[in-house]
Amino acid sequence: MATRVLFVCTGNICRSPTAEGVLRTVAAREGIADALQVDSAGTHDYHVGEPPDRRAVAAAKQRGYDLSKIRARQISADDFKRFQWIMAMDKDNLRVLKALQPADYKGKLGLFLDFAPEYGLTEVPDPYYGSADGFERVLDLVEGATTGLLRAIRASESPGASI
Numbered sequence: 001m002a003t004r005v006l007f008v009c010t011g012n013i014c015r016s017p018t019a020e021g022v023l024r025t026v027a028a029r030e031g032i033a034d035a036l037q038v039d040s041a042g043t044h045d046y047h048v049g050e051p052p053d054r055r056a057v058a059a060a061k062q063r064g065y066d067l068s069k070i071r072a073r074q075i076s077a078d079d080f081k082r083f084q085w086i087m088a089m090d091k092d093n094l095r096v097l098k099a100l101q102p103a104d105y106k107g108k109l110g111l112f113l114d115f116a117p118e119y120g121l122t123e124v125p126d127p128y129y130g131s132a133d134g135f136e137r138v139l140d141l142v143e144g145a146t147t148g149l150l151r152a153i154r155a156s157e158s159p160g161a162s163i
Contacts, residue, residue: 003153004037006083007112008093012042012072015089015124017052019112019142021065026146041079043096047072053128059135080105087112090123113141115148
């Protein structure tokens with residue numbers, strides 16, 4: 001059974017699709033793509049059905065990540081049944097997720113940057129209203145946190161797991 005990871009930001013067009021694309025690519029490079037199911041969602045419905053922000057797509061493409069097939073969607077109650085790992089990009093996103101979290105959720109819900117303590121940050125900044133540099137910064141943070149997240153997933157798996 002695949003380990004399921006969901007990344008969540010506000011509108012699902014910048015940070016969370018970037019994290020989805022990075023983890024998918026890293027998993028493919030490491031030969032573990034079949035062992036992971038990766039998705040992203042937003043806490044709000046601002047951009048449902050839309051592709052990621054063109055600046056996020058361009059920045060990701062320069063580093064070898066393809067976000068072109070991702071479409072924004074809003075988090076649903078069913079996501080807490082489907083995903084063992086739900087990673088929020090910032091504290092506001094986490095607050096919304098905790099309000100939606102069923103009492104019987106047994107997965108891991110938290111801030112994505114908790115997996116990259118070396119940055120000294122807890123939140124991936126929202127680049128939407130800024131310049132292209134903000135999207136590069138998001139990629140830097142996401143790449144580092146992806147390494148830490150994969151390490152944590154591997155540590156939580158049973159011996160002999162394929163991740």
